[in-house]
Amino acid sequence: MRVKLKLLDSKMEFKFDRDLEDNKIRDDKLTRNIMTDEKIYIKINRNISQNIHPDIIGLVAILLCNPFVGKKLELPLKVSSKFMKDVTSVISRYKIVSEVDHDLEPLIELEDGYPSLAFSGGADSCAALAIMPSRTIGIFLKRPMKKDSKYDHNAPLEICNLLKNAGFDIRIIESNLENIRSPTGFPTDLANSIPALLLSQELRLDSISFGTVLESAFGIGHQNYIEYSKGSHWRFYSKIFSAVGINLSLPVSGVSEVGTTMIGGVSSIASLSQSCIRGKHKKPCLRCWKCFRKELLIYSLGFKSMLNITSLMNTNEVQKRLSEIPISHENVILYSLQRMNLEDFQYLKPIFNKMDKKINLEFLEKWFPDSIEFVPKKYRFTIRENILKYLEPMNSVEIDKVKNWNMNSHLENRDTIKAQEELIKFWQNFNP
Secondary structure: OEEEEEEOOOOEEEEEEOOOOOOOEEEOOOOEEEEOOOOEEEOOOHHHHOOOOHHHHHHHHHHHHHHHOOOEEEOOOOEOHHHHHHHHOOOOOOEEEOOEOOOOOOOOOOOOOEEEEEEOOOHHHHHHHHHOOOOOEEEEEEOOOOOOOOOOOHHHHHHHHHHHHOOOEEEEEEEOHHHHEEOOOOOOOOHHHHHHHHHHHHHOEEEEEOOOOHHHHHOEOEOEOOOHHHOHHHHHHHHHHHOOOOEEEOOOOOEOHHHHHHHHHHOOOHHHOOOOOOOEOOEOOOOOHHHHHHHHHHHHOOOOOOOOHHHHHOOHHHHHHHOOOOOOOHHHHHHHHHOOOOOOOHHHHHHHOOOOOOOOOHHHHOEOHHHHHHOOHHHHHHHHHHHOOOOOEOOHHHHHHHHOOEOHHHHHOHHHHHHHHHHHHHHHOOOO
């Protein structure tokens, strides 16, 4: 695959020429992703674009097309020898093809730089902003709206404006980068950092943070605990980000979705959030999976007095998600149901019946302190202190619960299998 770069007056444009050995289709756990032929643009001022270090351009190219590359990836510019060495140390599936400019100074971390956040406006992202240093720069990726898409950027843009008015430095960068694949979405996990990477020199950034929570980082609510520091995800992304002098930072990786919702209930910053990307500001669609999960949790925590559960359940998307084994973020759904009087919500009982009701999930209300490892050293004290303003740290017993998380025996239990079968029958007759 060859990456071609064009600098226009108001944007950068990437084009990808595939070879026969490149992957047109790439399967993940849930979706078959097809690489499109669309040109990818990022709207960055031309004066900035002309001065972006070639290593950053190289990293952006990798973040855009990595899953679809077959045997080789040809970058559009010469890169530094350090970048080539660092990136090739963690990419073995294909060869990086680029001339090395041995006179090109590599990028290094700035001692007096600024922290940034790849901001989305959702509950986890707003909670991250609430506990990060006050000088953090939030950078929102604005996806262009299409007539045939359910996506609506009204809510996050309103949240960005509210934060700007409150004194936060929030940047909004438009890009169609999610159109590189069909169905539309990020081509790689951290592709939403691309605007921040392209602005990193202009804004003097030393790190990019993400709203990755406990469930996503450590596998809680999924089948097994993940030793994230030893996994390929952290090794790969932390290395390629450091190759351009940027620290990868996960400030809420020790906080469950339960915890970020609790922060949202009391923080003036985090309370601005809206995770639904289909509805308007303060008017979520109440039909998508995110709405179901978030509304259920908000109600169970007492931050909402009414819950129309039949409306939330009456979509194929929600029913499909609830029928998964295990359910995505099953711990959050179970925590919510354990706190509710299910006699008032009869339709939730078939879902509750397939879960491990015996688990005490109160530890989800606390902070997993081991996660501070995934925050740059210079910001650890501030972020730890800010988290503890909202959440207590887990004790040793609760930390062990996290590290010993394993759902396999429950998922293989006959009662669980039977309850799953009953749930499928329930959907067939569901007519609220």
